[in-house]
Amino acid sequence: MRSICRLFTLAGTCVSMSACGQAVEKSIDVNVLRPKKVEATAENIASLRTPSGERITVFARDLGNARMLAVTADGSVLLTRREEGDLLRLRDADGDGVAETRETVLAMKSVHGICVHDGTLYLADVNTVYAAPLAADGSVGTPKPIVKDLPDGGQHPNRTVAVGPDNMLYITVGSTCNACRESSPESATILRCGLDGSNRQIFATGLRNTIGFAWHPTTGELWGMDHGIDDMGDDKPGEELNLLEEGHDYGWPFVSNSELNTTMELPKGVTAESVLSKNTNPVLLYTAHAAPLAFAFAPTTTGAMFTGDAFVTFRGSWNRNPAAGYEVVRVDFEGGKPVKFEPFVTGFLLADGKSHFGRPAGMAFAKDGALLFTDDTNGMIYRVSPKNP
DSSP: OOOOOEEEEETTEEEEEOTTOOEEEEEOOOOOOOOEEOOOOHHHHHTOBOTTOOEEEEEEOOOSSEEEEEEOTTSOEEEEETTTTEEEEEEOTTOSSSOOEEEEEEEOTTOOEEEEETTEEEEEOSSOEEEEEBOTTSOBOOOEEEEOOOOOOTTOOOOOEEEOTTSOEEEEEOOSSSSOOOSSTTTTEEEEEOTTSOSOEEEEEOOSOOOEEEEOTTTOOEEEEEOOOSSSOSSOSOEEEEEEOTTOBOOTTTEETTEEOTTSOOOTTOOHHHHHHHBOOOSEEEOTTOOEEEEEEOOSSTTOSSTTOEEEEEOOOSSSSSOOOOEEEEEEEETTEEEEEEEEEBOSBOTTSSEESOOEEEEEEOTTSOEEEEETTTTEEEEEEOOOO
């Protein structure tokens, strides 16, 4: 009879327990490498590069824990700061690509997710989603809770929100752990509800931590990047680009990158074959542990770069050697389908591989089509625009 084994990781050693109880050790290299943060000096910023030579400048600095971004109809840039617990509004009134003013418009503990839709601002902390009226001049009214009972955050408390083409609100809820059986069916999912928070339901499940997601501007399909499981080695599992469809199961915690996750014991009566048959496989994989955060498609407006392609911020690894991420990546879409990843803004991870001056986090497109993204460690917002003629 073939042995059925369960694996778990302990101090870099994988211990396999066979069906007869015999222990067999298998070596798995689990590296911890946390590149040291250095300052975003003028010299370091000048070293940032894109493949086509786009212009990279600083839109704003000294912002602390700069996380997620949204742009209002008047061109104001809204920034959530999770650790400071507030919402900032930044303005570039003269259009020179630099924010001249900033102000705190809301205080909200652990605020993270943000989106703007049809004159309303939606914000999310760990357990609650709020809606606030947004005036034409960019001022924000009093936020009111519309969803009050999201699952506790655990390991992944950073909720994000967006309004889809169906005029419904989508909410990401990460898993509470690295790999476990959740107590709440809403953990490790994307939820969908009405704009008033009503009729909440699970849209897709088996998603360990899909922070960034967006709809393709032409096909209307929903795409997102999911974080792979930690402690499985330097190169496994890859970060997943998924086509997110209603009712689909993307495998976590029992399936990882289309393969059975042998570190998890299946529920009683459930077979590996049944789990794999229900799994929706990723469309593309990126470097393991690179930690994808924001995901956005280039707008179809005049002046936008790479219309139809998507961009992803990768905050960077802590558990692989060499380190990966610390960059913004373009996803090349052809005919509405992704065909490859291409590093876009690189240089934050310095040549020694053990230090960095930025961890990209939030992302949005300015009214003029420029790409804005945050660094939540040195407190920056960078602006990427077409190269000078």
